[in-house]
Amino acid sequence: MSVTILSVETSCDETAAAVLVDGINVKANIISSQVDVHRKFGGVVPEVASRKHLELINHVIREALDEAGIDFNSLDAVAVTYGPGLVGALLVGVAAAKAIAFGLDIPLIGVNHLEGHVSANFLIEPEPAFPIICLVVSGGHTDLVLISGFGQYELLGATRDDAAGEAFDKVARVLGLGYPGGPLIDELSASGDDTAVSLPRSYLAEGSLDFSFSGLKTAVINYLHRAEQKGLPANKADVAASFRRAAVDVLVDKTLLAARQHQTDTIMLAGGVAANRLLRQEMVFRAARESKQVLYPPPLLCTDNAAMIGCTAYHKYLRGDFAPLTLNAIPNLPLGLDRY
Ligand code: KG4
Numbered sequence: 001m002s003v004t005i006l007s008v009e010t011s012c013d014e015t016a017a018a019v020l021v022d023g024i025n026v027k028a029n030i031i032s033s034q035v036d037v038h039r040k041f042g043g044v045v046p047e048v049a050s051r052k053h054l055e056l057i058n059h060v061i062r063e064a065l066d067e068a069g070i071d072f073n074s075l076d077a078v079a080v081t082y083g084p085g086l087v088g089a090l091l092v093g094v095a096a097a098k099a100i101a102f103g104l105d106i107p108l109i110g111v112n113h114l115e116g117h118v119s120a121n122f123l124i125e126p127e128p129a130f131p132i133i134c135l136v137v138s139g140g141h142t143d144l145v146l147i148s149g150f151g152q153y154e155l156l157g158a159t160r161d162d163a164a165g166e167a168f169d170k171v172a173r174v175l176g177l178g179y180p181g182g183p184l185i186d187e188l189s190a191s192g193d194d195t196a197v198s199l200p201r202s203y204l205a206e207g208s209l210d211f212s213f214s215g216l217k218t219a220v221i222n223y224l225h226r227a228e229q230k231g232l233p234a235n236k237a238d239v240a241a242s243f244r245r246a247a248v249d250v251l252v253d254k255t256l257l258a259a260r261q262h263q264t265d266t267i268m269l270a271g272g273v274a275a276n277r278l279l280r281q282e283m284v285f286r287a288a289r290e291s292k293q294v295l296y297p298p299p300l301l302c303t304d305n306a307a308m309i310g311c312t313a314y315h316k317y318l319r320g321d322f323a324p325l326t327l328n329a330i331p332n333l334p335l336g337l338d339r340y
């Protein structure tokens, strides 16, 4: 018998709902982005995000059911992101999912947003060969994770300051490119020379799987200030390309180091920054030299969406891992540790 799950995601600035059958068959994947609302502030304003989620959530859920061609009575479970993320934003999705679970008397499944990002890969490869090293790179996280099976995670390293996506967004802002900066830097870099500006790469202690991006970000800011003081306008495409190259070099080097340390043949990319074209290209190229395989989701499944939450939820459904109706939003929920 097949399993139909409605999943909801409201952890940041996308209001999203999806319907998946058996965790792989995506019947609907609706994403209503608030990017235009937040753009004028240069970043996500938490209070505004919560209000927007409230306005949109019922419409987005209705649209997902309509597109899937089902009604509420066809659902076997409802899943929702309950952390990490913005507390007010998470609460909107959690409240909606709890109401549906209570009203229909079906199981409620609480999903970790980061586990969702990782699981986007299982939508393209449902039976990967474990163990896997996964680089989770988003606006809030830069994590290296050892995955030994569905739902089994060990955090190997994380950023000590800025997340990779945060660094992309901040550098885009100082370059005057707009928000969100990652895709804009990626685009502009294509016409720049990535050797034009010499920028630092931070590796921390030898063998460390932790990251640090604040030095790189500061180096870009200092370079732009010096250029301005000299009255010589910096070539934005060259700066963007040099920054992207420096960030990607460190991300690829450390991911391959982790794969060597843990003798894994498969590498996965996850999170919004996994949509970066140079990161995908370099990871595949460098991993192939060590006979390692690289998986990554299509760009739409790298950034926030509810299909990835539905895929994670399906594996929890199979394990009977359900949340109580007292489920709360947990803004700093760590990967691999459910707190119902
Ligand atoms: O996973 P995500 O959608 O939301 C979070 O969970 O944070 O990631 C958003 C981040 C933003 O910082 C955005 O600038 C970055 O992912 N991003 C990119 C690209 N597309 C999105 N960064 C670099 N290159 C891209 N193509």
Ligand code: ZN
Residues within 6 Å of the ligand: 113, 117, 138, 139, 271, 272, 303, 304
């Ligand atoms: Zn995310």
